[in-house]
Amino acid sequence: MNLRVEVVAIDCLMVRLFDAIAEANMPWMLAASERLRTAFGARLIDLVPSYTTLMVHYDLQVLSPAQARELIDTALGGLTPDSRSGGQRHVLPVWYDLSVGPELSLLAQRSGLSVSEVIRRHSEREYQVFALGFAPGFAFMGLVDEALAAPRLDTPRKRVAAGSVGIAERQTAAYPVVSPGGWNLIGRTPSRLFDRERDGYSLMQPGDSVCFAAVDRAEFIRLGGDDTPLEVPA
The missing domain is CATH 3.30.1360.40 (Gyrase A; domain 2)
Known part of the structure; x- marks a missing residue:
């Protein structure tokens, strides 16, 4: 330090x-x-x-x-970390699919991995929430597997669906609301990440830990997810 x-x-x-x-x-x-x-x-x-x-x-x-x-x-004099400190642990279900995560194939090509291996590597880790920003409830998490790290898109999308899960460099995040964005999208979560009725508004806070759990389309819809395909510019 x-x-x-x-x-x-x-x-x-x-x-x-x-x-x-x-x-x-x-x-x-x-x-x-x-x-x-x-x-x-x-x-x-x-x-x-x-x-x-x-x-x-x-x-x-x-x-x-x-x-x-x-x-x-x-x-801050004599500061030492408290081994007992730590936030909540969240498990976010994610439907990993090209219709809602169009960069799945791009990340697979860049890494030399199969799409299923990209999904496995992203969902097998536990991530820390480092900070909130960009949009209400947008949690910057890391660190993703080095093989999955990818720069932001050259041209950000004008509209990214709420719940979209993406990667930028060695960070990962889920968009809490509909917004522009330039992250590499790989799936979508049905979890409500931002709620004005919730204490603190955001589901996640710095210091929390997050795991992504792969689910199929039927389970995603059952949990309230919107499976409307992402519009990809021609």
Whole structure:
């Protein structure tokens, strides 16, 4: 860990704990997040975790920038990860099919694997949720098998169906709502990833773990999935 504090705005500081993305970072990130929330209390407006950083947005009316930095230094002094910390474990059913995951064949070609092997490798891992962003409930997860890593599409799609599961580099994610997107799509989940009636709105939070479970079309539909094929530009 290489702790640094950087100025983002007059009322916002970035706490950088690591320089590279790694699964081993998460216990440290969770421990730092808990300490900072406790230290700032009601003076904290927002705390935004990412792969290697925590953005601290504080109330400038009650804390000066110098006081905020001092709070951070004190809170994170002697930081150690809590082996008991960890989020929830989620199992997301996924229908892996070319009609809803058109890049399945592309990933197979790039990796020299069969489509069934691509599906197996994607669904056999347990992924960590590193951060939320891009869209409400959009969870950035990793790390996928190196053989499946693929760059984002050169031209993002204008419309990606809710529940679409994709890969970008060594990250994987599921689109919580209909939106544009440039990830390599490989399937679709019927799980409701974003719900305004849910506490916290998002099904997943940083620190959670996620497994994808392959299901057939009949089970996907039974669980409430929409099997409308993705429109692929001619």
